[in-house]
Amino acid sequence: MCLMFAFGRGVPSPDLIDAAGLAHATRRALADDSDGMFGYGFPGGHPPLREWVAERHGVDASRVMITPGAMQAVALALETLIGTGSGSELLVDRPTYDMALRAVAARGVTVRQLDLGARWPGPVPAAERRCVYAVPTFRNPDGATMPLPERERLLEQAASGRVVVIEDDPYRELRFSGSPLPSFRRLGGLDRVVHVSSFSKTVCPGLRVGYVITDARRIGLLTAAANRTYLTPSMFAQAVAHHYVVGEPGGPGGLDRAVERMRTALAARADRLCGLLRDRLPQAAFTRPEGGYFLWLRLPEPVTAADVVRAARRRDVDVAAGTGFFLTGGEQYLRLCFAAEPQERMAEGVDRLAAAVEDAAAGATSQQGPC
Numbered sequence: 001m002c003l004m005f006a007f008g009r010g011v012p013s014p015d016l017i018d019a020a021g022l023a024h025a026t027r028r029a030l031a032d033d034s035d036g037m038f039g040y041g042f043p044g045g046h047p048p049l050r051e052w053v054a055e056r057h058g059v060d061a062s063r064v065m066i067t068p069g070a071m072q073a074v075a076l077a078l079e080t081l082i083g084t085g086s087g088s089e090l091l092v093d094r095p096t097y098d099m100a101l102r103a104v105a106a107r108g109v110t111v112r113q114l115d116l117g118a119r120w121p122g123p124v125p126a127a128e129r130r131c132v133y134a135v136p137t138f139r140n141p142d143g144a145t146m147p148l149p150e151r152e153r154l155l156e157q158a159a160s161g162r163v164v165v166i167e168d169d170p171y172r173e174l175r176f177s178g179s180p181l182p183s184f185r186r187l188g189g190l191d192r193v194v195h196v197s198s199f200s201k202t203v204c205p206g207l208r209v210g211y212v213i214t215d216a217r218r219i220g221l222l223t224a225a226a227n228r229t230y231l232t233p234s235m236f237a238q239a240v241a242h243h244y245v246v247g248e249p250g251g252p253g254g255l256d257r258a259v260e261r262m263r264t265a266l267a268a269r270a271d272r273l274c275g276l277l278r279d280r281l282p283q284a285a286f287t288r289p290e291g292g293y294f295l296w297l298r299l300p301e302p303v304t305a306a307d308v309v310r311a312a313r314r315r316d317v318d319v320a321a322g323t324g325f326f327l328t329g330g331e332q333y334l335r336l337c338f339a340a341e342p343q344e345r346m347a348e349g350v351d352r353l354a355a356a357v358e359d360a361a362a363g364a365t366s367q368q369g370p371c
C-alpha cells in the first residue's frame with residue numbers, strides 16, 4: 001500500500017476502477033474476438049471499437065482513429081499539423097496541460113501561451129503554420145471550462161486565420177454540476193477541429209485507449225504517422241475496451257455506467273476536498289470544480305508552490321506545482337487531483353498539506369529579513 005497522499009497525478013484511485021467488469025470484458029474479448037486481437041491489426045485501430053466510437057459521436061468511422069491514449073493522439077496531431085522548427089506556431093491556453101507543453105517543446109516550434117478565448121495577437125512574422133491546442137472543458141490543471149461566447153470567438157478566429165484547433169477533451173463526460181456546453185467539434189466542424197478523447201479518465205488509464213475524430217483526409221495523415229511511429233496500437237487492449245464500453249444489458253460493463261459511477265465518486269470527493277480546504281487551509285483560495293479531476297489552489301503570498309511541494313513531500317503528500325503548466329509564472333498555484341484519494345484518507349492528506357504550507361510559510365518568513 002502506498003503511504004503517499006496522492007493529490008499529484010491525474011489518475012483515479014484503484015477502487016474507482018471496475019476490475020470485475022474489465023475481467024468480464026477480457027474473457028468475452030478472448031472468446032469472441034481472438035481473430036482480431038492477437039495480431040498487429042490496423043494502424044487506425046480495432047474496427048469494432050472504431051465503429052462504436054463513430055456511432056456514439058454521430059460520425060462515419062472514416063472520421064475516427066483509435067490511439068494508445070489521448071496523449072499519443074495529441075503528439076500525432078502536433079506532428080502532422082505543425083511539424084518541427086520555427087516556421088510553425090502553436091497557441092496554448094494559460095495555464096495548459098503540462099505534458100502537451102513538453103511534447104511541443106521537443107518540436108522546436110514557437111509556443112505562445114495566452115487567453116485563447118480572447119482576441120489573438122497576429123502570427124509571428126516567420127510562422128507559416130499556426131495551430132491551437134486547448135482543453136476547453138474541466139481543463140487540466142485548473143478545472144476551468146471555457147464559456148460559450150469564448151468558444152465561438154475562438155472558432156471564428158480559427159476559421160478566419162485558417163487555423164486548425166486540437167481539442168483535447170477527456171473530462172467532458174465527468175460533469176457533476178452546471179450545464180454542459182457544446183464541444184469545439186460540434187461548433188466548428190471536423191475540417192477545423194481535431195477532437196481528441198480517451199477512456200483513461202472514465203474507465204481506466206492502464207487500458208491506454210483514446211481516440212481522434214476529425215475529417216477523413218486528416219485521419220489518413222494521422223494513421224500514416226501512427227503506422228510509422230508504432231506500427232499499430234494494441235488490438236488486445238482495444239478489443240477489451242470495446243467489449244467493456246458496449247457492456248451487457250443487466251450485466252457488467254458499459255461506458256455509461258462507468259461514467260455515472262466515476263462522476264458520482266468524483267462529485268463526492270470534490271465536495272469533501274473543498275470542505276476540508278475551507279476548514280483547514282482558509283488562507284488559500286480556490287473555485288469549486290464543476291467536473292473533471294482537478295482543483296486549483298492559490299497559495300497565500302509569499303508562499304510559493306515549489307516550497308510547498310518540497311515541504312509536502314517531506315510529509316508524504318504529493319501535489320503538483322503550478323509552474324509546470326505555464327511557460328512562465330504559476331509560482332502561486334498548486335494543482336490538486338481529487339480522483340486519486342478515497343474520501344476517508346482526504347482529511348489526513350489535507351491536514352498534512354496544511355502543515356506543509358505552514359512549513360513553507362515559516363521558511364519564506366525567515367528568509368525575508370527585516371524591512
Ligand SMILES: Cc1ncc(COP(=O)(O)O)c(C=O)c1O
Binds near residue numbers: 071168170199200209
Ligand atoms: C488534458 C489531457 N490530455 C491527455 C491526457 C492523457 O490521456 P491518456 O491517458 O489517454 O493518454 C491527460 C491526462 O492527464 C489530460 O489531462
